[in-house]
Amino acid sequence: MSATATPAPAGEAEAPALPAAGSSFYTAMRLLPKKRREAMYAVYAFCRAVDDVADDGGTREVRRAELDRWRADIDALYAGRPVARTRDLVGPIEQFGLKREDFQAVIDGMAMDAEEDIVAPDEATLDLYCDRVASAVGRLSVRIFGMPEADGIKLAWHQGRALQLTNILRDIDEDAERGRLYLPREKLAGIGLSDPTPMQAIMHPRIGEVCSAIAREAEEHYRATWEIIRRNPRKPTKAARLMAAAYHLYLKAVIRRGWAPPRARVKPGKLPLILVALRHGIV
Structure with missing residues (x-):
């Protein structure tokens, strides 16, 4: 991907990211019942979005700021105030008891790549x-x-x-x-x-x-x-x-x-x- 890719502004709606057809992940997720599969696709879209920030989100300062916005968006999501880009996670969190700290850990991992x-x-x-x-x-x-x-x-x-x-x-x-x-x-x-x-x-x-x-x-x-x-x-x-x-x-x-x-x-x-x-x- 281009190193000049610009992350979407905080809260802006984005098309859900789906794994590449034919990939191991795509095949594995296709085995799941519909509700679980859709939940995994929502988690995948989140992971893909923060990974793109870490790898191709502009300068280190820009990447750091965007990951901070993601942290704030996850906190808002668990406080009952989802923004557009986290709305697809509302159902999976309610249905499957997904933990806030795991989403934040993923962001922290991406920050390890983004900061240096x-x-x-x-x-x-x-x-x-x-x-x-x-x-x-x-x-x-x-x-x-x-x-x-x-x-x-x-x-x-x-x-x-x-x-x-x-x-x-x-x-x-x-x-x-x-x-x-x-x-x-x-x-x-x-x-x-x-x-x-x-x-x-x-x-x-x-x-x-x-x-x-x-x-x-x-x-x-x-x-x-x-x-x-x-x-x-x-x-x-x-x-x-x-x-x-x-x-x-x-x-x-x-x-x-x-x-x-x-x-x-x-x-x-x-x-x-x-x-x-x-x-x-x-x-």
């Missing part, structure tokens, strides 16, 4: 980032799916981290081109890198050691995700199952490709994705 380019965060900061931009979305999602509270929160914790770490490994080259590096500084220090630029890090001959360690962490989160899914009824975990299975294909694809540059952009084959959809799209 993340470069080699420490492990704790990376985990906080994953919690805000992924697991917080998961906490909103599992309530819409209808999962039991305790296991739903655990699922969001593990699956959010599994998916976000997968994204980080898949996108290291694209992120570096934007001046970002989400690989943790402790692991980079382990291969002799101290305060590297993103490009220095991803072109280092031992970067595969760091990426492989992150991949192992992601695998642990996928394993925990499936343990939770398997002990719960199939219907409320259907979308989570499809997302976990589809994203795991991406992780396996980047592991097979390897970490040495030049790294070709990878995408699982159409047949494996179809098989995942067939397997997990049936109750």
Whole structure:
């Protein structure tokens, strides 16, 4: 997207954002009953809007101000005063008990990208980032799916981290081109890198050691995700199952490709994705 994209003024109505047809998220959400599907699309539209601000919303000052307006709009929404761009969230919040703090956590995660380019965060900061931009979305999602509270929160914790770490490994080259590096500084220090630029890090001959360690962490989160899914009824975990299975294909694809540059952009084959959809799209 263009870096000069201008966010809509606070309160201005926008067309609801829908996930790209054919994407794993779109397929997973299509499995849901109508009310739950519409609720997920409303949450997706919110996430897409604040993500666009963080990535392409103008200068840092403009992005910071717009995210502050989103924080105020979420507060107003929970105070019974929704503006146009939050009105589609009224029904989902009432029907599924979505929490204000999870919406605010998503905004806080986007602010981490908007306020400065993340470069080699420490492990704790990376985990906080994953919690805000992924697991917080998961906490909103599992309530819409209808999962039991305790296991739903655990699922969001593990699956959010599994998916976000997968994204980080898949996108290291694209992120570096934007001046970002989400690989943790402790692991980079382990291969002799101290305060590297993103490009220095991803072109280092031992970067595969760091990426492989992150991949192992992601695998642990996928394993925990499936343990939770398997002990719960199939219907409320259907979308989570499809997302976990589809994203795991991406992780396996980047592991097979390897970490040495030049790294070709990878995408699982159409047949494996179809098989995942067939397997997990049936109750």
